[in-house]
Amino acid sequence: MAAPLSPVFAGRTAELAALRDSWSEAAGGPSFALVSGEAGIGKSRLLAEFTAGLDAGTRVLTGECLELGGLPYAPFAAVVRGAVRELGAAGVAALLPGSSPELARWLPVLGTPPPEDGAGRGRLFEEVLGLLEGLAASGPTVVVLEDLHWSDASTRELVLFVARNLSTTGLLLVATLRAEEAGHLGSLPAGLARAPGARRVDLPRLSAVEVAEQLAGIDGRPADPAEVARVHRRSEGIPLFVESLDRSGEGMSASLREQLLGGLTTLPDRGRAALRAASVIGVQVPHDLLVDVAGLEPATADEELRPLVERALLIPDGHGYRFRHALIRAAVHDGLLPGERVRLHTRCATALSALPGEHSSALAGHWDAAGRAPEALAAAWRAAGVAGESHAHTEQLRWLERVLAGWTAELGVPKVVVLEAAEWAAALAGEPQRGVDLATAALAELDPEREPERVAALLDHRGRLRYRIDGLGLNDLREALTLLPDGSSNISRGNALASLAGAHLSHGDLDAVDAPAREALRIGRAAGDRAICLNALASIGMRLVLLGETVAGEAALREAIAIAEQHGEPDLHTGLLFYLARAHAEAGDFRRCAEASERGLTLARRFGLDRRRAPMLTVFLVEAHIALGGWEAARHALRVALSTEPTALYQGLLHALRGLTEVAAGDLAAATEALDLITTLPGGRPEVLLARRVELACRIATDGGRPADAVLAEAAATDPATVMRPWVFLPAVARVTTEPDRWRGYADAAPARGPLQRAARATALARLDGADTAGWDALTARWRDLDLPGETAECLLSAAAAAAADGDREGAVRRVHEAVELAEGFGDAGITARATALARRLRAGPARPADFGLTPRERDILALIAEGRSNRAIAAELFISVNTVGVHVSRVLAKLQASGRTEAAAIARRAGLLEG
Template sequence: MSYPHGILDGVTTRARNTAFVGRDAEIAGLREALKRVRTDEPAMVLVGGEAGVGKTRLIEEFRRHGGGARFLTGQCLELGEEGLPYAPFAGILRELVRAEGVAVLDGHEAEFARLLPELGAVSHDADRGVLFDRVATLLTRLAADRPLVVVLEDLHWADRSTRDLIEFLVRGARTARVLMICTYRTDELHRGHPLRAFVAELDRARGVERLDLGRLDRDGTAEILASIFGGEPAQRSIDKVHMRAQGNPFFVEELAASGDPMACADIPESLRDLLLARVDRLPESAQPVLRIAAAGGNRIGHDLLATVAGLPETALDTALRAAVAAQLLVADSDGGYEFRHALVREAVHDDLLPGEHARLHARYAAAIEADPTLVAAGRAPAETAHHWYAAHDHPRALVTSRAAAVAAGERYAHAEQARLLERVLDLWEQIPDAGERLGLDHLTLLEETMVATYTAGDFKRSLSLNRAALAAVDQSVEPLRAARLLTRRGKLLGSLGKSDGTHELREAVVLAETATDDAARAQLLADIAYQISRIDRAEGARIASLARAAAESLGDVAAAVNATLTLGRVCSRLVAGEIGLAELREAEERARSIGDVEQLVHAQVNISDALFEVGDYAGSAKTAAAGTRDAAKVGVDRSSGAFLRSNHAEALVALGRWDEAEAICAESARFDPPGHLGLHWLQIRANLRLARGDASAPEVIGRALAFLRRPYVSAQHRLPLLVLQVEAALSVGDAAAAASAAHGGLSASDLIGNPRYTWPLLAVSARAAVAADDAGLRSSIEALAAELECLYPADRAYAAQTHASFAAAPPGSAVAGARAAGSAVEVPGGSLGAGSAAPGGSLGAGSTALGWARWVRVRPRQVARWVRVRPWQRRAPQAPRAWGRRLAPRRDLVSLGPRCQASAAHRRRQPPRGGVGRPRLRRGGPTASPTRSLARWWRSPRRWPRWATGRPRARRSKRPARWRPTSTPGRCVTRWPGWPAGSGCAGPWEPGPTCSPPASARCCGWWRWGTATAGSPPSSTYRRKRSACTSPASSPSSRSRIGSKRQQSPTGSGCSAPT
């Protein structure tokens, strides 16, 4: 299913809203009233709300789920000051006679003829009391078999007789098993309206309730638009429609029917006539005042309105009182007035004559310039600029718009700043001496606007302005400015998916390195280093080192912080997570100490990502949440805030808090991040909905995979999308499509350099290879896994998952083993990777370790530690059952749903050892539990019954726990990149050669290694050692398995461990 990006584009026909949105509490209240009626207790509900808010739709939805009740509906009519007598009851009676004949009146046609003249002559002896009694008797008789719901709509138009009859039925007759629902418009009730007193009287009667329907929130507006157009609209379209309609469902539908994608078109004529009809009913003296107020905006202070109107106080008060009584204006507690609805103000303002429009706005601008206190604090520059521009005074509008843009930037109101600077650009061509008036050149204005639009999230417009600025700059005269523009262009091209920006960034490096050494150059080098590190980590580290050295020599702390962030980001993968985190923490503290919130947010983005990578998911979530709050302070919600929210959601998924992650994704959708900034959260949401078997999963997956059609997608975005593509194919049982997608993904050239994102692709591709029985795909996976670095806990978990798939050891046996052991295991419905599981069923064979870990809320490194499928186990016929034995008991050691929440109390954190703390599960807890007993049972193999092992019980090995002999060739336990061919450590085990690092290898002291030969354990097992570190470290693994190679730092990378 394709994603309707421009959902309102080209729509010219009126569409019907089929969604019932945001009224769950009101429906519940009506159902509760009907429940009381079924117990012979009379009830009445008064439903109030403004026109178009959805009163009739509420009744229709209640009727559709009425539970067998009978519904009769009557309508009040607008016929002058007093409506038609008994109009709603006459409509109900006519409906009954038409359906059941006059027999339903039980021979009282003469009395009912006062309501329906066609029944015959009116009885002259019957007074009004008899008629009321006959109506009550009729309703009671109709409710004898089943509950009766009487709906009286538009009670604000009811006449005195109708109101008297309603009061008699509520207070006097007390008809049992009858629910009466009356609707009325609150915006029609002026101060002297008779319904005000009537409703107040009824409200005191027993059994009478009031429901006030409010306007919908933004989510409600989005649901209505999605229902009308068959898909989720663009977020900015939702914002525009909601801002104008202000949550009124009728206005939302009318604006959607206008067909404008950004909801900026004129109000539809039918809606405009409807809005202005109420204005025309005002006294002649009040209409000009309302037009003056409309020119001032949605809200206007009394003093400002009085200054612009220039009327005597008595005349102004009389006019305003009439507008307030007509529910067009609302007086607020701050001494001002606000239009009850924004569309009313818009309609009145658009109805102004051209000369009247210009004069009013000029008077507002002059009044605010003379006394800025007439508007809210800080709003004077923007208000003055708006009114001079609306008055068509372009010279004044130019100067004031520029000043307002500067003030908006100081308040971090980047969207407003960008809009004002765009206005300045438009006015520049119309004013010959614009540069002299503003004191800057056109190129500087272009660059300011480019930065503002980028920060506001309008990447496409920013790229257009960048192109114009590059065409105007002279690289030989201003190399630093040209380099800055090229750096921005490279970043924009990558963010929009047009290219990787390599050409622009490398050209910027050449220009920046030849420029004069100053603070601007140091800051620019730091920016270039951060961008180019996405493409070439070593080059990014080199440039960052230059930037930090230059910044430190100049005393530019901000540039030094930026460079340190880049070094931390690069070193977290090139050396070790602990070293990279140390650099990032240092940058965070320095940014905090100088009060640079933007750099602080930048640091929090990278720290949350690095913590996730090393397996500290709780720390990642905490850092990302704090960073999101800081991002809101400086107005970067749509840029850095987008990264932080997606990092937060990713960590919550890893912690098993899926509902919270879904809420974070929904928040990200509301901000509508531009370009590739909106991809990460979308990919997370797609994975969540796929795993849960959500009905909306195909649409969300389609929207995410649409990014693959762009010319360029970075590896950190493209590889997770390929994982999603293979998972989606496996979830529907299309093994051929999954294998085809896996083949395409594994053909990329940047897999080796991105192990964090390649390992998940290998794991899911392994499942696809097994499902499709594709030997070629399997050999490709094994070859790539042999070369791929396995540095962090998640990498090792995915490596174990890849092993498990090829070993044909499905975790479904874990469920069987746990159930056989008497453990309460519930498999949630939905998709677990490629395998699907029905509630209470077993997992599919395609599901593997990491998918199982997601369900049991366990960290990947714990899976890597618990599930060690060694070669002798893979070759044994009991391998699947052994896999089940290893995972099943751990299934209950972690929290999964309400039934396992108690076991979460037994998780304890040990103090960190060395750099980053690594939480581990510890035994014990405040009380004994079946979970604890099961854990002890699992740790005691001698207690395992024969049915649980599938083979005779054997004595435990005396050999070291981390090594087992094997009679078949295996891989060397240490693999050092860059070793010369024939060194003895590149092929199978052979007696004699040792596996020790070459003389040129360097170690930073984190690990110590021995040698290993075939047929014997390593001469010394590896161990942690704390010592000074002066060069990058090598960290080969001590076990023979896929992913055993550790990352090495290339010589001259610029990364160094802290001493």
């Protein structure tokens, strides 16, 4: 092992050990560490100590996210450059598939990138992953990604992709993050925490003892207690400030800038000027650029810069320098005078413009800071193009928004072109509402009579985006087709037809699906356009499934999936898996539904499509878990999906399903909260949510909660032909309605195709008409054949009640015993309670073993109480409100007859309630 890097490194024993543990674990599988802490806390210093202690021959590659922006994926591009420096371009290219790598867009020395075909982003992600795993195969490798708090969205997606998909040994991925600047990162930290082999290393501030250790390391003499106390108080335990503070603590301003820059007044004038120029360039400072911007003479530049290096303000790094800490750079930049700032940013932009390579992102920032709007606008337009070519669509949208905000005719690009580009970027970035707004603005700029195909394309895009938001969009798609009669561009018409077919499918208008879908398929095949073909096949296959022709429909879907998989079309592939999951759900095959949903979610996570595809796939995954009794898996999937900020339509569907899990847990208050939330969500097609709202309201009413009168009246007044999936709620309605005649007609009119839908309608009619024992036994067999334990148990209970009414106590007891066993295994509190109650009335033997009468939700609460969780922490874990948690805690204490949380935990342990 190498010697420690510096005696100034103090404390951090546990944190350094954690990193070393992660490195040891990398020998057996994927390993990832996220080092988190505030600015100046020593994240980079910890990594320097860790990497210095690695065995000789261990490869360390580092990339940084830059505060002032730059090319998307900047830290990964730096890692690839480091690999090229070590292995040569040929060595790196040998680790990449094919002869036309996407990584050549970053480093042209790697070859010629392939033409853009819509699937490049997926290939790029795969290439980065393959390169890292190839490097690990050639020798132990540590990859460090610094300052994720400054990362662009595309970098964050790639970090998450790599962390989740690493499968090799001998590779440790480490990332650093400023905790106080992580708010804009959304679910990234949580997503990284779920990566295989993940470990989080949080750096606290130094204690007084550790500050004394650091002070002793600075000058080799021990600090007396008064010195330590003063420095610890002023530095607040932040290592960077400990180094910067005068030990006496006298005469030093408490302001951060003075702490960081108090010694700059003793620098030579040229040195101070160079440091100010460096602060304009950024945290990373190329030597030649600094010489140019600072106006240094090349022959004497080294000597003029040496004082900055000797005082560790700038650290030599490759072909340039970096600031010892980003806070130093920020403090210097903040101290620039207005005229000085304009002058230096202008010089920096001018110098960058003369350098080879693509610097448009940085140029936009410098020209903007210099007040040169036309140049900043042109650079932002170029930066948007670079981001789009790199598949960094979130950054592309951000740059295009900047262009739109300052657009003038001087740009030389019509505003409508910028709007069209931004609309497309918004769609790809998973921001459908912004895409709708941009498409609307673009349409206002165009004349449909002069440019019908262009207008039709925008209407097509807007219609599809509206479907992702609230299920609307059909009128846009119809209007698009009126502008594209026979003889117009085949591809434009094919796209519009495929979109229209999908819209009719979404509305349940199956008769209107087939003709546009088959015409789109013909056009797509003739034009060789895979996207049109796959979208058309999806509609054709799903229509067949909904008509009850399951085998033929699934065959069409699988044909499309095979094409998407073969040609690397991850977005279309995940969409097709959604249709396959839905097909299995419609057929009642929930195990295969869960499998298809999981495949789609894995693919979406792998290619950074979570925001676009995860909510829709999760709907059917959760539906499958609920049908099969996988309540905890359903809750976990819901928490993950809701954290991605889905559109209102999918929020509604997910919260409705969440409500069903709350009912199953015996938490009717939380279920009612979910129902009320769905009612207030904005949305243009309430019929899409109606089935789930009705089902949830009826389940709440069945288990003793709020009556479902209002939603029942709304549903009964709705034409069953327009309601999406009425068979989902009909059995639940039949259990609580006081108007059986009204609902009997509704059930007769609702379409029912396939064994699941027919069983649901038959069950509803049996409840409305009062079936006899034989009828309920037949329905029990149908649900058992479908392998759905919840409905099987419900029918057994009805059969038992019917047998008891006929005087057949032995038959009633036999059926209720089976129902109790099924209900307990299924884990639904409401069904279990009804089954147990009927067993007691029939004196059919003991109910469940003594558990103090706790519901499943109350047992969840009790387990978290035993872990020492607060009410707020329990609310966050179970996705319910703090007030609801308080009610449950009170009930738990009352049922256990415990005086407090500690006693409740002890009683639970003695009773074995926390086992399993």
